[in-house]
Amino acid sequence: MRPFSPLYIPKVFFELLTSFPVTVLMLVGSVIFGSLLGFVLARAKISGGKISKILADAYIGVMRCTPPIVLLFIVYYGLPELLLSTAGIDINNVNKGVFVLVTYTLLYGATISEIMRSAYESVDKGQWEAAVSIGLSPFQAFYRIMLPQATAVALPNFCNLLINLMKDGALAFTIGLVDIMGRGSLIISRNFGAYALETYIALALIYWCLTLVIEKTFSVLEKSLLRGKRSLTE
Amino acid sequence: MELDVKFMIETFFQALSGIPVTLSITAVALIISTPVAFFMAVSKIYNIKIIKQLVSAYVSFIRGTPVVLQILIIYSLLPSLFNSIAKGIGWNINVFDINPIIYAYIVFSINTCAGLSEIFRSALLTVNKGQLEAALSIGMSAVQAYVRIIIPQALVTAIPNICNLTINLIKGTSLAFMMTVKDITAIAKIAASYGYNYIEAYLDILFIYIILCSLIQLLFSMLEKRFGSYKTLAGTTAGTK
Numbered sequence: 001m002r003p004f005s006p007l008y009i010p011k012v013f014f015e016l017l018t019s020f021p022v023t024v025l026m027l028v029g030s031v032i033f034g035s036l037l038g039f040v041l042a043r044a045k046i047s048g049g050k051i052s053k054i055l056a057d058a059y060i061g062v063m064r065c066t067p068p069i070v071l072l073f074i075v076y077y078g079l080p081e082l083l084l085s086t087a088g089i090d091i092n093n094v095n096k097g098v099f100v101l102v103t104y105t106l107l108y109g110a111t112i113s114e115i116m117r118s119a120y121e122s123v124d125k126g127q128w129e130a131a132v133s134i135g136l137s138p139f140q141a142f143y144r145i146m147l148p149q150a151t152a153v154a155l156p157n158f159c160n161l162l163i164n165l166m167k168d169g170a171l172a173f174t175i176g177l178v179d180i181m182g183r184g185s186l187i188i189s190r191n192f193g194a195y196a197l198e199t200y201i202a203l204a205l206i207y208w209c210l211t212l213v214i215e216k217t218f219s220v221l222e223k224s225l226l227r228g229k230r231s232l233t234e
Numbered sequence: 235m236e237l238d239v240k241f242m243i244e245t246f247f248q249a250l251s252g253i254p255v256t257l258s259i260t261a262v263a264l265i266i267s268t269p270v271a272f273f274m275a276v277s278k279i280y281n282i283k284i285i286k287q288l289v290s291a292y293v294s295f296i297r298g299t300p301v302v303l304q305i306l307i308i309y310s311l312l313p314s315l316f317n318s319i320a321k322g323i324g325w326n327i328n329v330f331d332i333n334p335i336i337y338a339y340i341v342f343s344i345n346t347c348a349g350l351s352e353i354f355r356s357a358l359l360t361v362n363k364g365q366l367e368a369a370l371s372i373g374m375s376a377v378q379a380y381v382r383i384i385i386p387q388a389l390v391t392a393i394p395n396i397c398n399l400t401i402n403l404i405k406g407t408s409l410a411f412m413m414t415v416k417d418i419t420a421i422a423k424i425a426a427s428y429g430y431n432y433i434e435a436y437l438d439i440l441f442i443y444i445i446l447c448s449l450i451q452l453l454f455s456m457l458e459k460r461f462g463s464y465k466t467l468a469g470t471t472a473g474t475k
Contacts, residue, residue, distance in 0.1 A: 064401070065447035067408035070419065070439050077432040163297070170300035171409075181302070196310045204299045204307065211298030 008198040009205075012187060016202055019183035026097060026169050026179060030104035031112075031162065037105055038112030045117055056113070063110035068103070068168040075103045076175045100172040108165055115161060119154035120146065152225040159218035163211050170207070180206055242434040245425045249438050252418035253446065255335065259407045259417070260400065263342035264350075271350035278355055289351065296348035301341075301406050308341045309413050338410045342403060349399050357392035358384065390462045397454035401447050408443070418442055 041059065044052040063071075076099045083089045091098070123146055131141035173182035184203045188196045274293075277285045296304070316332070361384050369379035411420035419439055426435035 061448075062444055065405070065444045066440060067405040067419075067443055069408055070436055070443065073432065074436045074440065077436065081433065167300040170302050181300075197307065200303060200307045200310060204295075204303050207300060207303065208295055208298040212294070 005195070005198060008195050009202045012184075012195070012199050013202045013205065015187060016180050016183050016199075016206060019178055019180045020206070022097070022177070022182075023166075023169065023179040026100055026104070026172065026177075027162070027166055029097075029101050030108055030165055030169070033101065033105040034108040034112050034165075037109030038116055041109060041113035042116040042120065045113070046120060060110040060114060063107055066107065068107055069171050069174065071107055072100070072103045072171055072175060075099050075106070096172075096175055096177045099175060100169070100177050104165060104169060107168070108161065111161055111164075115154050115157045116150075119150040119157075122153045123149045148225070152222070155218055155222045155225065159214060162214050162218075166210060166214070167207070237437075238429075238431055238434055241425075241429065241431050242438060245422055245431075245435055246438045246441065248425055249418050249422040249435075249442055252416060252421045253442070255410075255415060255417040256404060256407050256446070259335065259338050259342055259410060259415075260403050262339045263346045263403060264400065266339070266343040267347040267350050271347050272354055274347065274351035275354035275358060278351070279358060293348045293352060296345055301345060301409055302412070304345060305341050305409055305412050308344075309337055312337055312340065334413045335410075335415050337413050338407070338415045341413075342407065342410075345406070346399065346403060349402075350396075353392050353395040353399065354388070357388040357395070360391045361387045386461070390458070393454060393458045393461060397451060397458075400450055400454070404446060404450065405443065408439070 041056045044056040048056070076096075079099065079102065080090075080092050083091055127145055127149065128141055131145040132138060136144065169179070170181045172179055173185055176182065178186065180203060184199050188194075188199050274289045278289055313332075365383055365387065366379055369383045370376070374382070407417060408419045410417050411423065414420075422435040422439050423432075426432045
């Protein structure tokens with residue numbers, strides 16, 4: 001067995017970081033598009049008709065049961081053929097990031113919609129009625145009264161979601177996206193399989209640090225958002 | 235886009251033979267990690283010094299790194315480690331004969347332990363401290379108090395979270411094919427590689443996982459009713475009074 005060489009870890013650490021922007025870009029992109037999809041789904045469940053409610057429920061149920069890697073491959077192999085045969089658009093040469101974005105948008109849109117819905121429903125309905133009764137328009141009542149309170153409730157769940165999204169995003173290297181995971185597997189194959197363990201440990205350290213940063217950020221955010229709430233009860 | 239329906243149906247039944255592997259990984263991971271996670275949770279609640287810090291670091295590390303990475307680390311570390319240990323003791327076993335499912339058991343147990351310990355901890359904290367004091371005051375031992383009074387109550391709040399964890403675990407086992415374990419994903423993928431029918435194969439896998447997870451959810455909702463029955467009973471009697 002080749003001896004473990006810890007000195008290789010910092011060396012490869014900085015090389016891996018060159019692909020760090022790709023990872024962050026995928027994360028941010030998926031969250032933005034996923035939130036849009038999640039908002040539509042949550043709206044369908046809260047105030048939609050019967051059919052849209054059932055459809056949203058079915059979609060969320062299916063996505064809850066789908067392993068990320070399976071959906072990733074379905075999108076990667078299926079989407080180009082689907083678009084080619086139905087709309088005649090050839091996307092076989094499109095950047096792989098697009099497939100990753102589509103996958104995680106579909107997958108996490110469902111989770112985000114559940115977070116949004118539970119947060120919205122946790123705010124007392126009386127708040128809305130009070131806001132409308134003093135003359136705010138329904139949009140204003142939602143935007144100024146409901147949204148800030150719901151956001152505070154949603155934050156811990158959203159933090160969890162972000163971390164899970166980042167972890168599942170690590171699977172993107174299986175379709176050949178060069179994020180930090182992809183960079184890692186390139187480095188390993190460049191070394192003919194040597195230093196695999198050292199590279200993986202460096203990757204684990206990067207992901208761990210990223211998670212800790214996300215957690216810290218959200219706990220600070222949460223404190224600042226819940227500030228108003230505490231002063232009310234005291 | 236045309237789907238090869240005949241291939242899809244054939245592969246579906248072929249891939250069904252991978253379900254026992256998927257379920258066995260899930261079951262073994264849950265069984266191994268339940269007692270370990272319980273003691274981790276208790277040591278965190280009772281503030282046992284060094285162990286508490288170790289558990290916190292372990293949970294944070296597992297929570298902060300992707301499962302793929304854990305699989306790759308274990309799979310590149312353990313075989314050679316086993317080999318050198320076996321050589322050191324003088325055992326004459328070939329490490330490459332070990333069924334790779336062993337590594338899958340290890341990875342997913344390590345992973346589940348972290349999640350389960352947090353679930354147990356939060357569930358134990360929901361039980362009122364007075365319950366433990368009452369149990370001790372009528373002469374139960376600490377173990378009896380836990381087994382008979384605390385755990386049944388904590389279990390009710392823990393079950394939805396355990397359901398979530400189990401579903402995530404089942405979804406996670408789809409990655410076991412990276413360790414050359416022949417589970418649902420691996421079988422369907424191998425079948426697909428003959429004729430490049432990847433979409434059909436992956437849709438098959440998707441269907442199987444949807445069925446599997448729906449069954450698990452159903453099972454847990456029944457369990458929840460069963461364990462939570464004392465609550466609803468108390469509620470109805472209070473209501474009728």
